[in-house]
Amino acid sequence: MNTVRVLARWDTRAVLRDRWFVSAAAAFGALTLAAAALALASPPIAGLSSFDRITATLIHLTMLFAPLLGLTAGAGWIAGERETGALVMLLSQPLQRAELFAGKYLGVARALLAAMLVGFGTAGVLLAARVGTDRLPAFLWLVVLAVVLALASLSLGFLLSAAAPNRSRALGAALLAWLILVIVSDLGILGTALLLRLPAPVGLVLAARSPVSAFRMAAILRVSGTAELLGPVGLYAAERLGTTGLLAALCAVLVLWATGAYYAGRMRFERVVET
C-alpha cells in the first residue's frame, strides 16, 4: 500500500505540471464560472429559477468536460510513459504491476478531482452568494455525480492506456471514446428509440449503458426532484423503481463503470508485454 501512496503522490505532482491537463482544467474552471455568471445575469426563462439555470448549464458542461478530462488524462498517462521508456524503469523496481496501476490511477485521480472541485467550487461560491444555500444539498449531489463521472472516464482512459503502444494512439482512442460517449451514444439511443419505437424498459437499459447518459439522468433527477424532465423512459423507470430507486440504479451504473473499467484496465496492464 505504501508503494501505491508513493506513486500516487509523485504522479499527482507530475500531472499538475502537464500543460495539456492544466489547460483543460483551467478551461473547465473558467467556463464553469462564466456559465454560472451568465445564468445568474440572464432574465428568468420559462419559470426556471437561477439555481435551475446554473445547474442545467453545469450539467451540460460536465457532460462535455468531465469525460474529456478523465479520458485524455488517463489515456495519455501509462501509454506516454511506455512510449518514453519511463514505465520500464518503474517496472524494474520491487513492486507489483497492480500496485503501479493503482498508484498511477490514484495520482491522476487526485489531480482530476482537484480540477473538478476548483471548477465547481467557484460556481458554488457564486451560487451561494447570489442565490443562497437552500439548495446546497442538490448542488453537492451534482458535484458528487460529476466526480464519479470523471472517475469513470478516467478508468476508461486507463483501460485504453493499459496496452496502447504510445501516447498518440491512446489519445486518439480516448477522443474517439469521448465522441461516442458524449455525442454518438446519446443521439444514437434517442434515434434508435424513436425509429424502432422501443419499449421504455429497453430504452432505459440503452440509456444506462453510457456513463454520460447515466450522469445526465441522475443529475437531472436529483436537481429537479422529478422524473418528468427525463422523458418517457425516465417516467417509466421512476414508476417501476421509484425516484429514489432510479437514482440509486443510475448511481450504481456510474460506480460500475468506474470500477469495471478500472479492473478491466488493470487486468489488461498485468498481461501486456513491454517490448
Added chain:
Amino acid sequence: MEDGDAAAQREEGATDVIRLAGVTVRYGRRTILRGIDLEIPAGQRAAIVGPNGAGKTTLMRTLLALAPFSGTAAIGGFDVRSDGPRARALVGYVPQTPSFPGALTAAEVVALFQELRGLPPDPLPLLQTVGLEDAADSPVRTLSGGMVRRLALAVARIGNPPVWLLDEPTSQLDAAGERLVLDWLEAAGREGRTVLLATHHLDGLGAVVDRVVLLEEGRIAAAAEVSALYARRWVEVVTVPPPPAGLPAAARVLPASNGRLRLRVPDAVLAEAVRALEGRPLRIHEPRLEELLREGDT
C-alpha cells in the same frame, strides 16, 4: 526491504546469483532467445556480447519479468515471475535507453525511486556520485541523453543492490562518464557485487569483467573467463615480406594481404618475434576479446 522469510528463502537457493534455465522468448512468430542456460555466480561480473538483435536486451528484460518467456529465471534464488518484487529488490537496472517522467526534476526522480525501495528521500549524495548535483532541480525533459544515463546510473545504486543489470552502460556517455562506469565496475569486483552487462563490443570493458558470454541469434555461442582468454591471446603483426628466419615456432604466417606479410603471434612469444623481424616497420593489431572468444570455448 527484505524480511526474515525472504532472507531464509534466499539462503535455501544460491545466494545473489543470476540463473536462467531453458529460457526461450518469442514475440509472435519471432524467437528472440532460444533455450538459454546461464548462471552468474555471486560476485562475478559477466558481459553479454553480441551483434544487434542477438537478444541481449531481451535477456536483461527476462530477468526483470518484462518479457514473456518459457523456462525459469531467478535472481538471488527468487523466481522473477512468482517472486518478482523480491527478485527486483536485489537489482539495480540501467536500460539501453533510460527514461524517467519528464515533468519531475532529477532530484525528484531519485527521491521517487528511493521511496519505492522504502528509503527516505535523500537525492543529493547520489546525484553527486554521478556529477549531476548542478542539474538536481532541472526537469528530466531538459536533460541531455548522457545526463539521463547518469541519472539512471544513480537510480541503479539506490539501496546498494547486490546485483547490477547494465544494458550498454557506456553508450551516450562522454569520456568522464565512461570512466565513471569503469570505476564503478572495478569497484563492483572488490565489493563482491554481481554484474551482468550487455554490450555490442567490449572495448574498454574487458578489464573490468570476469567472464564473457557471446550471444548470437538468441543462443549462447561461446562463454569464457576473461583470464583464460588473455592467457591464449595473440596479436597480428603486419610487416614487409619475406617471413624472417628465427620466427618462434608458435608464430604462424597468415595469408598475405596487399602484399604485406601477416603473422599471428601468441602474446607469450611476441618479444621474440619482434626481435626476429630485426627492425622492420610493423603494425600490431590486437584482437578484441570477442574474436578470441569466437575461436573456441574454454
